[in-house]
Amino acid sequence: MNAKLTWIKPRRPHWLPAALLAAGLAAAAGTARAGDTTAARQLERFSAQAGTPGQAERGRIFFTSRHGGEWSCASCHGNPPASAGKHAGTGKSIAALAPAINPQAFTDTTKVDKWFRRNCKDVVQRECTATEKADVLAYLLNLMR
Numbered sequence: 001m002n003a004k005l006t007w008i009k010p011r012r013p014h015w016l017p018a019a020l021l022a023a024g025l026a027a028a029a030g031t032a033r034a035g036d037t038t039a040a041r042q043l044e045r046f047s048a049q050a051g052t053p054g055q056a057e058r059g060r061i062f063f064t065s066r067h068g069g070e071w072s073c074a075s076c077h078g079n080p081p082a083s084a085g086k087h088a089g090t091g092k093s094i095a096a097l098a099p100a101i102n103p104q105a106f107t108d109t110t111k112v113d114k115w116f117r118r119n120c121k122d123v124v125q126r127e128c129t130a131t132e133k134a135d136v137l138a139y140l141l142n143l144m145r
């Protein structure tokens with residue numbers, strides 16, 4: 001018994017990296033579930049990706065500008081986006097983007113990523129950068145009723 005233990009002891013625990021990886025994967029999967037996050041955490045996420053904090057005033061300008069196309073973000077989400085918006089194409093109602101008014105806004109990571117991708121392509125003809133997303137979040141989180 002003793003001899004066996006001394007043989008095992010100096011060896012690396014092979015299960016450890018696998019266990020850490022499994023925990024990491026579970027955590028990553030968790031962030032993709034509905035209602036898994038907050039608007040403040042999304043601001044932190046994009047600021048971290050950008051390597052700089054989001055700036056509300058820059059976000060306001062980005063959100064209300066047409067970037068050479070037909071629509072700005074405000075065309076559908078309103079200016080300011082503190083009440084329900086109206087889709088510029090279909091006229092369908094869109095829940096307010098400002099988290100102070102709509103507590104559901106930015107609480108689902110998958111939804112946030114999906115709509116940023118889609119709407120940025122519509123408005124700026126490319127995906128938004130992390131800096132632009134952080135700026136938009138900072139702007140929206142600053143909006144009061």
Ligand code: HEC
Binds near residue numbers: 063094108112115124
């Ligand atoms: C053509 C209309 C339209 C335009 C223009 C538009 N959006 Fe949207 N956006 C929508 C719709 C519709 C939804 C989905 C609303 C819902 O299901 O609650 C949405 C949802 C979103 C969401 C998800 C919100 C959440 O709760 O997770 C984000 C983020 C967003 N838009 C950002 C933008 C940004 C940034 C721009 C400008 C680059 C923009 N949108 C321009 C129509 C538009």
